[in-house]
Each structure stands twice: as structure tokens, then as C-alpha cells.
Amino acid sequence: MSTQRTAPPTVYDVAAAAGVSIATVSRVLRSPDAVREGTRDRVQAAIRSLGYVPSGNARGLAGRRTGVVGLLLPGFDVVTDERPGLVTDGGVRVVDDRRHVTQPTASALYFDEVLRGAETEAWQRGLALMVAAGRGPSRDVIVNDVAGRVDGLAVLAQTVPDDLLEHVARRIPVVVLADDRRSRGFDSVSVDNAAGMRTVAAHVIAGLDIRSLAYVAGPVDSPDDHERSIGFRQALADAGVDPASVRTVHGDFGRVRARELAHALLEERVPRAVICSNDQSALGVLDAVVARGLRVPEDVVVTGFDGIDAGRFSTPPLTTVHQPMGELGRAAVRAIVDRLDHPDGPPRAVRLPVEVLLRESCPPSLDPSAD
């Protein structure tokens, strides 16, 4: 078939082949019922035999919506995993992977699910999705480019600077994910971070009757982290725990840093519970606790936030607050469509519920006899 691209056929070609005007061709495509059957058949035959595919650009230009929504993600780190091949055999590398040298596929990149959710929702509404990395050298160009060819844009928090966002927002509706930006005038879809943290912390404090706490926070500029720490403080207040009695350290949401922090923390004094602002940190804490010969949950209970896969497979499995990532993506597309239907009205913020998953690192009950 590589006998192609010799100037793709246009409405004119189809019209000529079918012996009608271009207007009729257009009608056959957009409102088939408005055309007499015989005429319609001839046009459709011409379309088939010419291999005609309408130009989306021309369509979009000529009016109406493009039927495309955009999604800007923070950009993918190019993880070129350089595993050492141990044996080679017939051109196929053979690796002894019993120690699981294999990378965590870098798949845990949490926005995979967001992407899939958005795609699903777009698909169900007959829309196409345009995805791009909102970062990188040509950031501005890409963002403008995408903004120029979609009906609406969903942007993951902190992937595009505010001024750029405000610029494109003058052309199309923009919805920010994972950060309530109503103050800036943007619609947003986010997760109920505060309630989630409050609930899991309440479980630790009141449910398990633990008052010796440590809190591993994230980077100070993270809106997510900020909300979670608010939820944490609410839980303290609810239970009448003195905030000053809680040792708090600030990590970077990373596992390595959390491990270091946890070691220092445990060195000083072992808390009965370590509440973490995200899962990666919690896994780092788990590393440190185990390394010191302490048992989880018997000696220390640990909780995370996010619900990443690694937490399901850790030893012990990690209690966490699960965020509905897929739903985030879906809600984003819905928000865009809503805004397109109702251009006016104040910015709206959708809050999605989270879910506490109690696993072994901080079980429903500390009573061994209870389930």
C-alpha cells in the first residue's frame, strides 16, 4: 500500500468523482439523512474508491469544535535501564533475574492511570485525546501547540507555570489536576488529601490508641503535602494530642531521603507510629525500621499515602490512602466538557474521595487474636 500520499484526495475530488458539489459531499458526512439515497450512495462509493479521509484541520478551521481534548503531563523521565546481561545466546540476552534486578518498570509513574482514565472518558464521549509533556526544553512551544488544536486542556499540577497557563486559558478552558486552583480562576479536579490523612491518622491515634507519633512530610512546595499535613493536624486536634509531642521531619517524597530521615528519627527514640505523607517515603521508613531489627507493626506501625503498587508488594504490605488516579483523569475530561457547555460561571473544583487501605504495616487492630 505504500503507494500513497500523492496529495490526499479532498472533498473536491470526491465531488467530481460522484458528480455532485462539495456541499453535498460534506452533507453526506455530517448529516447523511439530508441527502437522497442514490446521491449518498454514489458519494460514499467515491469516498471508498478514492480513499478519502476528511482533513481534521480543515474541519476544525471551518468552525465547530475539534473534538479533541488535551492532557499535559509532567513529562516522562527517560529511564534507559542498563541492566547487565549475564549470558548471551543466539542474539537474545539472557539475564539471571532472581534477585529482581529488573527495574520497577518505572511504571509506577502514577499518571499512567490518569492518562488511561482520561482516555477512557474521552473515548466514551467520542473525543480524541492529545497528550504531551508539559515540560522540557520546548515547553512553551508544545503547550501553545497543544492548546491551539484542542477544545480544552487538562494540566497536571506544577507541570506548566501559571502565566503560561493563564495565557492559554484565554483561548480554551483549562482544568488543573491534583491542585485546587480556583483562586487562580481555574477549574480543578483534585483528591481529598486532608480527609484521607485525617482518617488514616485517626485510625492510628484513636483506633489503635497510639500517641507516640512521628510524621514524615514532603517537600514544602507541594500542595498535596500541604493539604495532607492539615489533615494530620486535624486528626491530632480531634484526638486531643499535643502537636508538639509529634516529631515531624521534611523529606522530598523520595524513598532514599526518607530512609535517612527515619534512621535519624529511630536513633533518637523509637516512635510507636510513623505517618508518612506519601508511599515512597513510607517505604523508605519501612526500610530503616526493618534494618534496625524492629518489627512492623508490632514495634512500629507505618502508613503511607498514594496507593502505589510497590506498597502492595512490600514487606509488610503498606497501609495507605489510595487516590483514584483513573477517576482523576476521567473527571478532568468531564470538567472540560462541562466547561465547554457552560463557558460562564465561577471556577469549579471537583474533589474526589480517597480510600484508606489497611494493610499489615498498620492493621485494623493491634490485637493479634482479632482479625
Next chain:
Amino acid sequence: MSTQRTAPPTVYDVAAAAGVSIATVSRVLRSPDAVREGTRDRVQAAIRSLGYVPSGNARGLAGRRTGVVGLLLPGFDVVTDERPGLVTDGGVRVVDDRRHVTQPTASALYFDEVLRGAETEAWQRGLALMVAAGRGPSRDVIVNDVAGRVDGLAVLAQTVPDDLLEHVARRIPVVVLADDRRSRGFDSVSVDNAAGMRTVAAHVIAGLDIRSLAYVAGPVDSPDDHERSIGFRQALADAGVDPASVRTVHGDFGRVRARELAHALLEERVPRAVICSNDQSALGVLDAVVARGLRVPEDVVVTGFDGIDAGRFSTPPLTTVHQPMGELGRAAVRAIVDRLDHPDGPPRAVRLPVEVLLRESCPPSLDPSAD
């Protein structure tokens, strides 16, 4: 900001505001160096103050490439996981997840990685990616829609029927993923299924000196499965094993079906090795083997194909042939760009290497003292 969409500004608006012609505005955008600095500044100021974002549609129409490549995936199954919430607390559902009730996030959907790879490559080349599900009710419409607004299209095998594919291929280059379609005239990017299976099977037969084999194949219409079975037969021939001595069953690439088949197989006679055409099947076989009280790898060794995450976390971890999914996506974008640069020439097929990952279910050696 919701003060928007009052007919977005156009080049004309910018030109008027800056006191220049539309051509100059266009130049400032496309080749800034061709415009005197003072003029350029005025235009850029106008762009900023008007909130001007060029229309991608108009750009695409006016000539040149759109700068967008399309990716058609098989479509996402909408997995609405209905987990039973055990406790409710302050609006946040609390779930006892100690038995890992949580879904495998459905994340293992293998094309996540393909998608990310494609995105990465596109991003690095300054292209945007348009993603859509190649299935579903409005399949034809969506496919045409996407095809009408991209420069080239990558399609995952079996997501779009050939006739539709051939139709759009007359307009833009199409590359098929995971299936060598040169015969149909399409460029393709696929994985070396045969060599992978041949290598892993050779390891079992010659490396481990096992000759009592069973083979769990996939659905008959799968091109992947077909190639893998060819590789398997080559391995048999290489080692001088009589194919007739191998019991072969056909599954559906699913875990459940494989489990059933394995039970029947084991009932009749326990083979020393079960080679499976994909990981899901291998996991099903593992289920059955363990259920019957047999040990892996001591009594039965099992191998899979794909390299899904679940295989890393199974008990025991699964030996498999890993496919470079991310690379598939990247290669697809490269293939499209290549084809755009060289519209003529015969269809080309890119073959990506696979990698055998030896894990506990079929270790490098059966000698317990080794390694």
C-alpha cells in the same frame, strides 16, 4: 480567568494591535530572526496582551505537517472495581486490604508502556501524540477522525480491521505494532517472538536437560502466539526433541483458562516443564501446580512470555521473556517519522530484541549448590 472564549484573537487582531501585517505576525512565530527586533517586540507584546494562541487547525491546513502523530490502542476496558468497603469513617472509606483485595490496578495493561514510550519519543522530537481507542461503537469515526488530523498513525495489532487501515493508509503513513504486516504493505515494529521463545525453550531443554515438556499456547488467531510456537518448535528441532512427545494445549492467554488446562494436564501426567506462550497463562499454570502440592521449580519448571509485573511478584517469581514495550512505542514514532521523510520505498519491519529473564520458576541451573 473564566473571562475567556469571546472569539479567540487571531493573527489579524495581533497584527492590528502591533501595527503590522499578518505576515509579520506569522514570521515572528515561525522565524523570529527574519524580523527586526523592534517590530518583533511589539508583536510579542501584542501576543501577550491579547492572549493569542495560534490555531493549530489553521496552521495545519495552511500547509506543512501538523506535528502530531496518532496512536491507536485496543481500547480500555472500563474496570470499575467494586470493592466492598468494610468501614466508613468521616466520608472516607476504610478497607481492610490485608488480603490484597485491591485489583491489580488493571495497570498491567501492557500498552501503558507502549504509550509512554511513544510519548517520550514524540516529545523529544517536538511532536504531540494523539491517542485514541481503536475499538468501540464509533470505531470508524474515531479512526477517521484521528487519521484526519495527524501526520502518521501507529496502530496496535488487531485493533483496527485491515480494510479500514488500508483506507487511512492512503492518506498518511501507518505503522502496525506487534505484528509484521509487510505483506499487507504496512510498516511494522514488532518484537522477536520466535527468537525469544526459542531461547527460553532451549534453556529448558538443553540447559536444564529437561525433555518432558508441555506447551501452553495462546489463541490461534494471535500472530504473537504463532511466532512463539514457531520458536518453540525450532528449539525442539535444535535439541533433537520429538515434537510428538510434547503435549500442547491451546488457551486464550488468560490466567483462568490456563489454570483449568494445567489441571487437566497434570492430572494425566506431570511434565517436568511447562512452557507457556505468555505470562498470564504461566501464572495460571503456577496456580494449578501449587494447588496440587507440587513444587516449582523442583518438580515442575514453568516459563512465561511478556514480562508483566505480576510475574515478578508471583510465588515463585516467573521466568519469562521480556518484551521492550516502551521501546515498541518509541520505535513506532521513529518509524512514522522515517516514513514521512522517505515516503517511497518498500515497507519496512523493525524487529526489537527480547530478553530472557531467568527467575525462580525456571532458574539458571537446577543444581541447588550452584549460584
Next chain:
DNA sequence: GTGAAAGCGCTAACAG
């Protein structure tokens, strides 16, 4: 029902 004609917003010669 169907055709004629006027753009949609931009790029790319081609003149100045």
C-alpha cells in the same frame, strides 16, 4: 435536495 459562495486562521511565495 442540491449548488454557489463566503469565510475559518494561517503560511508561503512574491513583490516591494
Next chain:
DNA sequence: CTGTTAGCGCTTTCAC
């Protein structure tokens, strides 16, 4: 360096 002028391929009144 900058302005003029054609279209790019399609949708959409408005007549017939």
C-alpha cells in the same frame, strides 16, 4: 525587512 495575496479543505448559509 515587511506587506500583499493566494490558497489549504471544509462547513454553512442562502438561493434555486
